[in-house]
Amino acid sequence: MINVEILIVGxxxxxxxxxNAAADLGASVLICERDExxxxxxxxQTHKFFGSRKQYAGDRGIAIGDFLLDxxxxxxxxxxxxxxxxIGIYEDGLVLAERSEEIIKINPRxxxxxxGAAEKFLTFPGNDLPGIYGAGAVQTxxxxxxxxxGERVLMVGAGNIGLIVSYQLAQAGxxxxxxxxxAPTIGGYLVHASKIQRLGIPVRTxxxxxxxxxxxxxxxxxxxxxxxAWNMIEGSEEDIKCDTICLxxxxxxxxxxxxxxxxxxxxxxxxxxxVPLIDKYLQTTNxxxxxxxxxxxxxxxxxxxxxxxLAGYSAxxxxxxxxxxxxSLQAGAMAELDELRAGPMSDRIRQGVEKVExxxxxxxx
Amino acid sequence: MRIEQHPILEFDRKEKITFxxxxxxxxxxxxxxxxxxxxxxxxxxxxxxxxxHRPRGLFCAIGNCSSCLMVVDGQPNVRACVVKIKPGMxxxxxxxxxxxx
Numbered sequence: 001m002i003n004v005e006i007l008i009v010g011x012x013x014x015x016x017x018x019x020n021a022a023a024d025l026g027a028s029v030l031i032c033e034r035d036e037x038x039x040x041x042x043x044x045q046t047h048k049f050f051g052s053r054k055q056y057a058g059d060r061g062i063a064i065g066d067f068l069l070d071x072x073x074x075x076x077x078x079x080x081x082x083x084x085x086x087i088g089i090y091e092d093g094l095v096l097a098e099r100s101e102e103i104i105k106i107n108p109r110x111x112x113x114x115x116g117a118a119e120k121f122l123t124f125p126g127n128d129l130p131g132i133y134g135a136g137a138v139q140t141x142x143x144x145x146x147x148x149x150g151e152r153v154l155m156v157g158a159g160n161i162g163l164i165v166s167y168q169l170a171q172a173g174x175x176x177x178x179x180x181x182x183a184p185t186i187g188g189y190l191v192h193a194s195k196i197q198r199l200g201i202p203v204r205t206x207x208x209x210x211x212x213x214x215x216x217x218x219x220x221x222x223x224x225x226x227x228x229a230w231n232m233i234e235g236s237e238e239d240i241k242c243d244t245i246c247l248x249x250x251x252x253x254x255x256x257x258x259x260x261x262x263x264x265x266x267x268x269x270x271x272x273x274x275v276p277l278i279d280k281y282l283q284t285t286n287x288x289x290x291x292x293x294x295x296x297x298x299x300x301x302x303x304x305x306x307x308x309x310l311a312g313y314s315a316x317x318x319x320x321x322x323x324x325x326x327x328s329l330q331a332g333a334m335a336e337l338d339e340l341r342a343g344p345m346s347d348r349i350r351q352g353v354e355k356v357e358x359x360x361x362x363x364x365x
Numbered sequence: 366m367r368i369e370q371h372p373i374l375e376f377d378r379k380e381k382i383t384f385x386x387x388x389x390x391x392x393x394x395x396x397x398x399x400x401x402x403x404x405x406x407x408x409x410x411x412x413x414x415x416x417x418h419r420p421r422g423l424f425c426a427i428g429n430c431s432s433c434l435m436v437v438d439g440q441p442n443v444r445a446c447v448v449k450i451k452p453g454m455x456x457x458x459x460x461x462x463x464x465x466x
Contacts (some may be wrong), residue, residue: 034428035447041427046373060373118429130409130422137426137446145401146368146376216420217409254429348391 004079006315007095007108009086011255012040013301014293014308015114016068021312021329022112023077023092025322030106032077032097034085038072038173039065040116044139046048046171047164050189051340062143064301089261110288110315113258113307117251117272117294119211122156125211131218135165142172150244154221155179158203160188162248166196171244177240180207180223182230189345204314209245210237218243251298258295261286266359270352271297277360280309280334281314290315297352306336367405384454399445399456400426400433411435411445415461435459 006022008015011033019029045061056064057059072078081099095106095260119134121127133141133149135157141147153174155166158181166176179196184206186193193203210222210232225236252273259265263276264285275297276284283290292311293304310333317326341350368376378394385391386403393402400411400423411433412421424432428447437443438455441463445456 062374119425121424128414128419128421130411130420133423134430136427137423140426140446141401141404141423142368143374145397145404146371146374146378147397147401147405148368149368149404169371173370217422 001105001107002030003107004028005108005319006030006110006112006312007032007086007106008112008114010040010114010116010293010295011035011038011072011080011082011115012114012293012304012312013042013064014116014295014304015040015070016072017305017308018112018114018290018292018312018315019078019308020068020071020075020132021309022316022321023075023312023324025313025316025329027077027316027321028320029078030108031072031080032084032086032106033080033082036082038069038080038082038328041136041139042068044136044143046143049302049303051300052336052338055305055340057302061151061301064305068305086257089257089289090135108288109319110290111261112290112292112308112311112315113261113276113295114292114304114311115254115257115295116304117298118254119247120250120252120272122247122249124209126213126218128166129212129214129218130216131243132212132245132247135161135246137244138165138244139168142168142174148172148174149246150218150242151175152177152242153246154209154223154242155238155242155246155248155249156209157181157192157250158183158186158188158205159248159250160192161325162246163188163196163203164191165246165248166201167199170196170199170201176201176243177242178207178223180209181205182208182226184228208232212245218245221252223247251294253295253298255295258284258289258291261289263289263291266356268352268355270348270355272302273298275352275356277356279360280357281330282311283314283318297349297356299349300340303337303340303349306333306340309333310337325347366407382450382452384450384452384456386456387458388455391453393450395449398447399435399437399443399454402444403456405457410458413461418460419442434463436463441465 042065292307436457
């Protein structure tokens with residue numbers, strides 16, 4: 001049995017920042033990370049981040065992952081357990097984790113769940129053919145393994161991820177036949193869209209994928225136009241030859257552990273799925289458990305890092321650490337989150353966060 | 366296919382090793398996962414679905430989705446997207462749910 005003050009589940013941007021924040025206030029921290037190296041999905045983000053300097057804007061995701069990891073590794077208050085998957089949180093707060101087929105028991109005083117999100121899928125005939133990937137998988141193959149997924153790609157989704165990954169495919173020498181987007185407008189930042197349009201990649205709004213075909217693997221796709229009510233327009237079908245279809249249709253929070261731990265949950269469309277109800281300190285309805293990052297609503301790595309710090313301060317403070325300094329640090333992090341969510345691109349997130357707040361004041365947390 | 370030149374990234378692939386795919390000898394690098402090494406060799410089909418025996422490939426690449434389950438050294442349901450190749454490793458297509466020995 002491992003006794004620890006704060007257990008952090010997930011060593012991505014949220015988890016690493018949570019660990020640093022909690023350790024800064026004096027708490028001892030254990031991070032369980034299922035991958036062999038912490039950093040989460042930052043390891044494949046070759047693009048430069050936006051936001052302000054506090055969230056490392058101007059640096060590439062991969063570099064941010066390295067900074068965060070350096071801080072964690074050099075902090076004697078923080079232990080990192082890689083290759084370790086947390087598989088259960090029991091009613092009495094006991095946590096089970098699996099490492100190299102061995103079960104470890106952990107007895108934490110507080111838990112910060114920072115498990116991130118999983119990619120969404122899309123329904124169409126042939127969607128299970130080899131050669132159809134989530135956008136994150138394409139990034140992992142290209143930017144971590146250095147292996148290209150194919151020669152010619154159809155990108156489905158013109159949000160930031162679809163646009164960024166199309167650009168990264170070009171950097172890896174892979175052709176993108178088209179980026180299609182069901183909505184009438186491009187969802188991502190125009191700066192990303194312009195970059196790929198300058199490369200000659202068409203971004204076609206109001207289009208969806210009707211089917212994928214091929215003998216044992218993707219050989220092409222049929223796309224078609226959508227009307228204003230998102231119905232397929234008959235007769236508008238077009239054949240696109242490609243060996244790869246990349247689905248960039250969003251992510252959904254990975255909340256299994258929150259459910260297991262009895263946190264009160266709610267389906268919030270704007271936050272991309274079921275999320276735990278939380279107060280402004282990121283505490284769930286289970287007083288032992290805090291959350292940070294995409295698990296409480298799919299957003300950006302920059303907000304995940306700030307949420308991580310906030311959850312880290314809150315959890316440490318609840319154990320009596322930094323009672324004099326924590327309130328101003330927490331307020332600072334909350335102000336940063338407000339700032340990150342201030343723009344028109346964050347309308348959805350703000351609406352989602354407000355919904356959660358309303359549910360909580362009604363008697364949630 | 367492997368990326369040899371990239372404007373931002375360098376890949377430290379470590380040493381070349383040999384493993385087996387359905388009994389056939391293949392080469393990969395010690396830093397690579399099973400799916401990365403197979404993709405580099407052009408292999409995209411990793412198994413067959415349990416009911417309709419449709420081909421299965423990689424989908425999420427980070428151990429979430431179970432689309433890439435393969436038989437590795439006789440053990441079924443290994444997530445080929447997160448397990449690295451080792452010298453002499455026997456990797457096989459998995460049909461359905463696999464059998465426990």
